[in-house]
Amino acid sequence: MTSESSDDWRRPGPTPEQQRLDLYAGLAATVIALFSLTLARSTGTFLLGPPPSWLEQILWTVAVPLPLIWRRRSPVATALVVSAAFIGAQVRAVPEWQLSQWALFAAIVTLGAWGPDHRLSRRLRIGIIAAMFGWLAIAYAISLDEITPDSFENAIGPVPPVLAAIVTGLLVNVLFFGFAYFFGETAWIAARRQHDLAEQAERLRRSQAEAREHAVVGERVRIARELHDVVAHHVSVMGVQAAACRRVFDKDPAKARTALTSIEESARTAVDELRRMLGVLRARDNGPEGTGQPAGIDQIAAVVDRAREAGLHATLGVYGDPTPLPESVSQAAYRVVQEAVTNVLKHASGATLLDVRVRYLAQEMEVEVTDNGRATRPANDDGLGLVGMRERVATHDGELEVGPRTGGGWRVRVRFPLPLAAGSTT
Template identity: 85%
Template structure:
């Protein structure tokens, strides 16, 4: 409560509604103080001595509670004015002191609870309380001089009467000002904690909004990657087959029909994969097992090569090591890498005759390599959607990706996926 971090916090000022409540409370306290003055004058209870004129009594009575109108707006000024007016009324022996002392209590409490600078408000409160005890000591000295010899004639207790009166007054004032200081400090701490909770709630709300936004972006990226992998591969194969069909359409109708059949099959396969992907997206978490069963995996790589063979390439698949069941996500990522590599070969390379795909099951990882013997028609685009999708898939599983020309000619795509300990141990 006294650390630098907490003291540096500045409590926001009162709201318009709180200012209106202060106005009503200050006016009500002033009216009650005037009523208390009337009762004190009517009973003739002039405990502080002969009172001043009627007008001066009214002015001092008003001067003490009226500044409470601005108690939360200007807490420091209110506390200083109320305490000075209270001492002035005591000096002038104004008979009204019951409501005035509670106005002083409210001013000290408000300074502790609403002071914008907590260090300064603490010093001001200590100064005001010290001034009150100084005035109390002065009042005791003045009262002692005016005591008559028979003032304590009826005293029967074991404590000397003068000492008993002083201890009683000091004890009452310690409790009075102590509670005013303590309650003000407690209210300020409660307001600071409420502010911290509100700030934490706002930070949590922003964090949740950012998490939702990142989830949406991630889902969009995943959908875009899946669409690219599904559509680009089959469209590329259909483009190659359509070009072959166009070249042999008049010379060799049989080959043209074969190419058209391949185009039809590729189109159906593309539609089936699009439907599967849309089914996965719509299923969400409701049918995860069924969605995963429909996903393409590394065991279906040969189907990709079959389409490459239909396009006129000599495609070979080699599997090295003991095949090990892979996690579904790793298996699908490996399949998509092969699919994208074959698609890039069909789209961007010329003179390709041989396409070689090798899958190696190692102790702690699985390696997939796709090579060809063609010539690239343009440099690899690092920002192309295909390469970006491959990098994202590999990075998701903590793998490594190598893409580039081979020393003896052609192109190589190599990716390594680390395997979980249980899978690697089985391999």
């Protein structure tokens, strides 16, 4: 965020509504100034000296407040014109000065608050104030020659009357112009802060929109990964079992019946997992999380059993002391094994052996799936299965190795780091 004291920011121009308000205010100030002129002429107290003609008085009186019509639209020009007209009216001894000085006050404040170039507006305000004090010094110098011995005949204070008059005038003008400068600066800073807050709110809105978009994309990826893992595995197993059933249907009805039973169980398992996953997706944040427990590493044996039912000689080995795993790690390990077994059933031509090993090491847990088949096509790094495995492993800072192994066959190996508390138990 840019500092509020920076002068580089340019305040946006006034709205049409603000311009209309300036028009009404400028016209009202002009009318009141003319009324004030009438009252001053009626009292006959011409403090600045003998006034000019009536028409000239009206012109000078109008020239000071009328430019306020454009005060926010053209603050620089307005301040310069009002200042020049004010000094001109003073020089010509126009009796109306009460409202004119407040028009000057408004012009200086507006220049500070609405000047498009804050550095320039600061210099102009200082210049205008310096010019006003210069004119005040000239007026005092002229007035000294007009002071008569009886001008202060009623003075009783300890301060010399001339000095008291000068100090009073200086004090009043210092407060007048000081407040004009201060209010203009304060208004500009307030507008700058409002602008910064609006920018922050807009950045926050965009950030929230991007976060929501990323969350939606992430959820879509997660759903796609889950659907792939659940559907692809069970459908692949059912495809292999259906092919086996077709081959032995006429020759060995008992084996065909066994294969059909396995297909039925695989279909039921797939439906149960889909129902569980959809239950999780529909669940509210404070509601139930769906039916059933998410699949974990303790269900890898069921995957191996289904591979065995599909005709593979499948084995499962667990090495080391089993360690309690975080649920997400356990599920990721299960899905990696499930995807690897699915790939064996779909793509490993001539595979007869499947070996699944789970190793609990000192600081990590390793899962390895190997087979003795021949890949029917090159490994597709952009395939949904491999992409899903990489995403799952990367989420837990693990390592994934996928590729052919020496002597034939294929290997999928993944390592998940164990939490310190879990790793210390081995």
